[in-house]
Amino acid sequence: MAPRTSIADFRNFLSSSNRIVALCGAGLSAASGLPTFRGAGGLWRTHSPTSLATPDAFEDDPALVWLFYAWRKHMAIKASPNRGHYALAELAKRRENFLCLTQNVDGLSPRAGHPDAQLRALHGSILDVKCFNECGYVDKNNLDDPVCPALAPAAEDYPSNETLPLLDPNVPLPSINVEDLPHCPNCKTGLLRPGVVWFGESLDFAMLDEVDSWFRQAPIDVILVIGTAAVVNPAARYVDKARRMGAMVVVVNPDPSSGAGLSRGDFFFQGDASAILPQLFEDIIGKMDEAGRIV
Structure with a gap:
């Protein structure tokens, strides 16, 4: 049978739930104007973003990769x-046994006031920079925009009816010397790189141990899967683990196919997380206005 879709039924269940976990993906930040790079048109210039998100790509063309990430950082x-970020932050403040696992690197959840103790950024942060040579240097929450003068083309703003030259595949990329890219001030030899987890790299083991420990503490009542297909580990693993522990799976996603595989006891809410989450949590956090304030 199809999953349930009643907001009232879900509110009743959430009100009586104790341990709650949320798994968030790019769809959570879509309403903030950040691209998800999924589906038709999911290219950056002529490049698939996933092809730029590897250590090999950085070694082959660090200027190209830095332009992509400097633009994403600027965005x-x-x-x-x-309102989706704010709703999750408010839920965390009111429910001690709530843990939010985000695959997003944009730093918007902390800016919404989500308590650090109840938030784990699985894939790092685009606001962090670290040494590519792994000397140990990390500069957290670096807000330099552009990251360095050579990357200024990635930090330009144009009217909404005009295309940023950097994003136009018909406009040649600016020529950038490797010497002009940010270098590590610690080891003096390595290039700095975005502080995100690239394909082929391991997630932070200490953080994963913390998450696993939280899962083991007691049964989980509900796992919210928000704006993500959750088909790649560790995301998929957390959904499966929560389900085995008796959790109800609740999917919030504009893609109707995201409800496939849910059971009759689960919930599926099709739509934008920024609109749906404040409604789902209203009995706990109160009414939220359009600016994300509780009224």
Whole structure:
């Protein structure tokens, strides 16, 4: 049978739930104007973003990779948290046994006031920079925009009816010497790189141990899967683990196919997280206005 879709039924269940976990993906930040790079048109210039998100790509063309991430960093700094971020932050403040696992690197959840103790950024942060040579240097929450003068083309703003030259595949990329890219001030030899987890790299083991420990403490009542397909580990593993522990799975996603595989006891809410989450949590956090304030 199809999963349930009643907001009232879900509110009743959430009100009586104790341990809650949320798994968030790019869809959570879509309403903040940040691209998800999924589906038709999911390219950056002529490149698949996943092809730029590897250590090999950085070694082959660090200027290209840095331009991509410097642009994404600029977009993240310009963006504001949306009502979905604020709703999750408010839920965390009111429920001690709530843990939010985000695959997003944009830093919007902390800016929405989500308590650090109840938030784990699985894939790092685009606001962090670290040494590519792994000398140990990390600069957290670096808000330099552009990251360095050579990357200024990635931090330009144009009217909404004009295309940023950097994003136009018909406009040649600016020529950038490797010497002009940010270098590590600690080891003096390595390039700095974005503080995100690239394909082929391991997630932070200490953080994963913390998450696993939280899962083991007691049964989980509900896992919210928000704006993500959750088909890649560790995301998929957490959904499966929560389900085995008796959790109800609740999917919030504009893609109707995201409800496939849910059971009759689960919930599926099709739509934008910024609109749906404040409704789902209203009995606990109160009513939220359009700016994300509790009224």
